[in-house]
Amino acid sequence: MIKVRFAPSPTGYLHVGGARTALFNWLFARKNGGKFVLRIEDTDPERSKKEYEELIIQDLKWLGIEWDEGPIRQSARLHIYREYAQKLLDEGKAYYCFCSPEELERERKKAIAEGKPYKYSGKCRNIPPEKAKKRVESGEPASIRFKMSDEEFSYEDLIRGEVKFDLSLFGDFVIMRSNGLPSYNFAVVIDDHDMEITHVIRGEDHISNTPKQIKIYEALGWKPPEFAHLPMVLGPDRSRLSKRHGATAVFQFREEGILPEALFNYLALLGWSCGEKEIMTKEEMVECFELSRVSKAGAVFDYQKLMWMNHKHMERLSIEELVDKFEKYAGTKFRRDFLAFALSKLREEAYTLKELQNALLRELNYSPQERMPEEELKVIKAIEEKLEQGKNLAQAIKETSKELGIRGKALYHPLRIALTGRGSGPDLSFLAQLIEKASSLGYTISPLERLKKYEEWSLKE
Numbered sequence: 001m002i003k004v005r006f007a008p009s010p011t012g013y014l015h016v017g018g019a020r021t022a023l024f025n026w027l028f029a030r031k032n033g034g035k036f037v038l039r040i041e042d043t044d045p046e047r048s049k050k051e052y053e054e055l056i057i058q059d060l061k062w063l064g065i066e067w068d069e070g071p072i073r074q075s076a077r078l079h080i081y082r083e084y085a086q087k088l089l090d091e092g093k094a095y096y097c098f099c100s101p102e103e104l105e106r107e108r109k110k111a112i113a114e115g116k117p118y119k120y121s122g123k124c125r126n127i128p129p130e131k132a133k134k135r136v137e138s139g140e141p142a143s144i145r146f147k148m149s150d151e152e153f154s155y156e157d158l159i160r161g162e163v164k165f166d167l168s169l170f171g172d173f174v175i176m177r178s179n180g181l182p183s184y185n186f187a188v189v190i191d192d193h194d195m196e197i198t199h200v201i202r203g204e205d206h207i208s209n210t211p212k213q214i215k216i217y218e219a220l221g222w223k224p225p226e227f228a229h230l231p232m233v234l235g236p237d238r239s240r241l242s243k244r245h246g247a248t249a250v251f252q253f254r255e256e257g258i259l260p261e262a263l264f265n266y267l268a269l270l271g272w273s274c275g276e277k278e279i280m281t282k283e284e285m286v287e288c289f290e291l292s293r294v295s296k297a298g299a300v301f302d303y304q305k306l307m308w309m310n311h312k313h314m315e316r317l318s319i320e321e322l323v324d325k326f327e328k329y330a331g332t333k334f335r336r337d338f339l340a341f342a343l344s345k346l347r348e349e350a351y352t353l354k355e356l357q358n359a360l361l362r363e364l365n366y367s368p369q370e371r372m373p374e375e376e377l378k379v380i381k382a383i384e385e386k387l388e389q390g391k392n393l394a395q396a397i398k399e400t401s402k403e404l405g406i407r408g409k410a411l412y413h414p415l416r417i418a419l420t421g422r423g424s425g426p427d428l429s430f431l432a433q434l435i436e437k438a439s440s441l442g443y444t445i446s447p448l449e450r451l452k453k454y455e456e457w458s459l460k461e
Contacts, residue, residue, distance in 0.1 A: 003198050006060075006067075007188070009041045011054035015247035016301065017233040017241060018098045019063060020267040022163040024230060025201050026065045027268065029290040038070035041188075043078070043181050059250040063260050064282060072195070074187055081182040084177055084190055084220065085144050089129070094175060095220045096142040099125040119171025120145070146186070146216060153211050153283040158199075158228035159294050173212055180390055185209055189216045197225050197366040201291075223305030228291055231271040234298040241301050248369040253306075256328055257353030270299035279312050285340060296315050311351045319344050330354040338437055347432045363431060364438055368421040376414035377403065379452050383415065387448040393432045418454040419447065 006022040008014065029036040042048040044456070056070065057336050088094035097120075104120070111118040124132070125147065136142050150168035157163050176184035182190075188209075192200060207229050217224040235245035248251055253263050263408070267281055274280065274288035314322065323339045326332065330353070332339065342360055350356040372380075382404060386396030395413065412428050417430060432447065439446040445453070 002029060002034045003196050004029050004201055005037040005039050005197050007039040007041050008056050010049055010056060011044060011047040012052055013251060016250060016267060019250050020233060020270050021202055021230060022060060022065050023267050024089060024266040026161060027286055028201060028425060030286045031289045035068040039191060040069035040071050040073045042075045052191055052339050055251060062254060063264050067263055081187055088219060094144050094146050095125055097145045098140060098142050099123060117169055118305055119169060122172055125172060143174045143178045145172040146175045148172050152268040155210060155214060158226055158291050160229060160296055167211060184312045185212045186313055189213050192225055193222050199226050201228045204362040221410055231295055231296045234300045236300060246303055258310050259313050263315055266306045266309050271295045307351045314347055318402055322347060326356060328352055330357045335441060341437060342434055363434055364443060372417055377455060379411060379414045380418045380455055384448060384451045393436060393447045418451050
C-alpha cells in the first residue's frame with residue numbers, strides 16, 4: 001500500500017509552501033488509495049513550541065487535509081534513534097567524533113578562505129573504537145558521525161528524473177549530536193522506515209539531503225522509499241516566497257477571509273495542473289492528480305490570482321452556505337434572514353469574507369464623507385418630511401420625485417450621499433432595504449435619522 005507523510009517542525013507557523021507539500025502528499029495518497037501520516041518533527045527543544053504544533057494542526061484541519069495516522073512526535077522516539085545509532089557504531093559504519101564546535105568552525109573558515117566547499121576533515125574517523133568508547137564512558141562529549149562513501153551517486157526522482165551527486169564532496173556527517181538528539185537526516189530515515197513510508201514527496205530544498213538518507217538506508221539494510229521533489233514556491237520577483245512579499249502563513253489567509261477550499265485549490269495549482277481547468281473541488285483534484293503533471297520549475301505565488309479564485313469559490317456557494325461561512329468567520333449575531341438578504345447583494349463585489357464583512361459594516365455604520373449643494377439638500381429635506389409622516393422610504397422617494405419634478409441622478413445622488421456618506425456603491429434600492437431591515441432589527445439608526453444626521457453635518461460651517 002502507498003503511504004506518504006507530512007512532517008512539519010513546530011518551530012513556526014505553517015507556511016503556504018509547507019501546506020502545498022502536505023496537500024500534494026494528501027492528493028497522492030487519496031488518488032492511489034493510500035494512507036497519509038502526520039508526523040511532528042520536534043527534536044529541537046529550543047525552537048519547538050507546543051503552540052506552533054497546535055496551530056499547524058488547526059491549519060491543516062481548516063484546509064481539509066485529514067490524516068490517517070498521527071500526529072506522531074519524534075520526541076517520543078528518541079530511544080529508537082539511539083538504538084540504531086549504536087547498531088551503526090557496532091558495525092563500524094559510524095564513529096564517535098570528539099571535535100569541539102570551535103575546532104569545526106576553524107575548519108569551516110579555513111575551507112572558505114581557500115575557496116573550497118566545506119566538509120568535515122574526518123579527523124576522528126580513525127580513532128580505534130575501543131579507545132573512543134572509553135573516552136565516551138569517561139564523560140567526554142561526543143557526537144556520532146556516519147561514514148560517508150566517496151563514489152559517484154545517483155537516484156531516480158519521480159519528478160526530476162535522474163539526479164547525480166559526487167559523494168566525495170559531502171564528508172562524514174553527524175547522525176547523533178553530543179546532546180543525545182538525532183540529526184534530521186538520521187531521524188527521518190528511521191521514522192520513514194518504521195512507518196512504512198513508500199513515497200517521500202517534499203520540497204526541492206531537500207534534494208541535497210537525499211544521498212545522505214539513501215546511504216543510511218543502505219547501511220541499515222533497508223530499501224529506500226521513492227523520492228519526489230516539488231518546485232519551490234516563489235514570490236513575484238521569483239525569489240523564495242517570504243514575509244517581504246506579503247502573507248505567507250496559512251493562518252494569515254484564514255484571517256483575511258480566504259475560503260479553505262479556495263486556498264486548497266490555489267495551492268494545488270502551484271507547480272501542478274489539470275489541463276486548462278482551474279476552479280475545482282477536492283474530489284476533482286484527487287481524480288486528476290498525477291506526479292507526472294508536477295512541474296520542475298518554481299511556482300510563483302500570485303496574490304491577485306488567489307483573490308480571483310476565492311471570489312469564484314464564493315460565487316459557487318449557495319446563500320445558506322455563504323451565511324454559514326460568514327457567521328463562522330465574523331462571529332456575527334445578525335439574524336440569518338437579514339444576513340441572507342445583505343450578503344446576496346454584497347457578495348457581487350467582495351473577494352473575501354473580510355471584504356464582505358467590511359462592506360456590510362460600512363453600509364450599517366454611517367460616516368458622512370461628502371457634502372452636497374443647497375439644491376440637493378432640498379431633496380433630502382423633502383424625503384425627511386415624508387418619512388416623518390410615517391411613510392416608508394420607497395413611498396417618500398416616489399412622492400418627492402413627483403413633488404419636485406425630478407428623477408434619476410438628481411433624485412438618487414443626494415439620497416445616496418445622505419444614506420451612505422458616499423457618492424457611489426451598491427444599488428441604492430438594495431441599500432434602502434438594507435438600512436430599513438437593519439433598523440427594524442435594532443442594528444442601526446433608521447433612514448430618517450440618517451437623513452437628519454447628514455443634513456446637520458452638511459450644514460455645518
